[in-house]
Amino acid sequence: SAVISQKPSRDICQRGTSLTIQCQVDSQVTMMFWYRQQPGQSLTLIATANQGSEATYESGFVIDKFPISRPNLTFSTLTVSNMSPEDSSIYLCSVEGGGGETQYFGPGTRLLVL
Amino acid sequence: GQQLNQSPQSMFIQEGEDVSMNCTSSSIFNTWLWYKQEPGEGPVLLIALYKAGELTSNGRLTAQFGITRKDSFLNISASIPSDVGIYFCAGKGGGADGLTFGKGTHLIIQP
Numbered sequence: 001s002a003v004i005s006q007k008p009s010r011d012i013c014q015r016g017t018s019l020t021i022q023c024q025v026d027s028q029v030t031m032m033f034w035y036r037q038q039p040g041q042s043l044t045l046i047a048t049a050n051q052g053s054e055a056t057y058e059s060g061f062v063i064d065k066f067p068i069s070r071p072n073l074t075f076s077t078l079t080v081s082n083m084s085p086e087d088s089s090i091y092l093c094s095v096e097g098g099g100g101e102t103q104y105f106g107p108g109t110r111l112l113v114l
Numbered sequence: 115g116q117q118l119n120q121s122p123q124s125m126f127i128q129e130g131e132d133v134s135m136n137c138t139s140s141s142i143f144n145t146w147l148w149y150k151q152e153p154g155e156g157p158v159l160l161i162a163l164y165k166a167g168e169l170t171s172n173g174r175l176t177a178q179f180g181i182t183r184k185d186s187f188l189n190i191s192a193s194i195p196s197d198v199g200i201y202f203c204a205g206k207g208g209g210a211d212g213l214t215f216g217k218g219t220h221l222i223i224q225p
Contacts, residue, residue, distance in 0.1 A: 004156075041217070042202060042215040042218055043202070043204075043215045044215070045213065050210070058212070092156050094213075097159075098162055100209075100210075101144075101145045101206065102147060102206075103159075104159060105157045106156050107156045108155070
C-alpha cells in the first residue's frame with residue numbers, strides 16, 4: 001500500500017478565511033480523491049483528481065468552494081475557501097490501489113472553523 | 115444517489131466474543147471494501163472483495179461479497195481489545211468511481 005501524508009494535520013481557522021491542505025504520496029498514482037468526514041459521521045466524496053485534467057466534483061460540492069490542484073502524479077491540494085463553522089470536518093485524501101479497485105487513505109486534516 | 119445501510123450502528127461486546135456487521139445497498143457495486151478507523155487516524159483497509167459470492171479472510175476477519183452485489187458482511191472472531199474502533203463498509207462502482215461509505219459500526223469491547 002502507498003504511504004500518504006497530509007499537511008497540516010490539524011488547524012483552527014477564522015470564518016471567512018481559506019485553508020489549503022496538501023496531500024503527498026510516496027509513489028506515482030493516476031487517481032487521487034478528496035473526502036470530507038463531518039464530526040461523528042461517515043466519509044463523503046468531494047472530488048476526484050486526475051493528473052493533467054480538471055477535478056470532477058460530486059453533487060453538492062463546487063470548485064469555487066473546494067478548488068483542487070493536481071500538478072503531478074504524487075501530489076494534490078484541496079483548498080477550503082471562505083470557511084464557515086459548517087466546514088469544520090476531517091478532510092482526507094486517498095489514492096487508488098489494487099489495480100484501481102481499492103483506495104488507501106491519508107491520516108486526515110482536522111479543521112475547526114470558529 | 116447510492117446509499118449504504120450499515121448495521122448495527124454500535125456494538126458493546128465482551129472480549130473473546132464474535133462480531134458480525136453488514137451493509138446493504140440500493141444498487142449494485144463492483145467492489146466491496148471494509149475499513150477500520152481509530153481516533154485521530156484515517157481509515158485503514160482491512161479486506162477487499164472483488165466479485166459476487168467471494169468469501170475472504172484476513173486473520174480473524176472474514177468478509178463476503180453478496181451474490182446480489184448489493185450487500186456484504188464482516189465477521190470478527192474472538193475479539194480482542196485492539197479491535198475497538200469504527201468499522202466502515204464502502205462500495206465502489208466501475209472505472210474511476212470514488213467510494214460510497216456506510217455510516218459505520220462503533221465496536222466497543224468490555225474487558
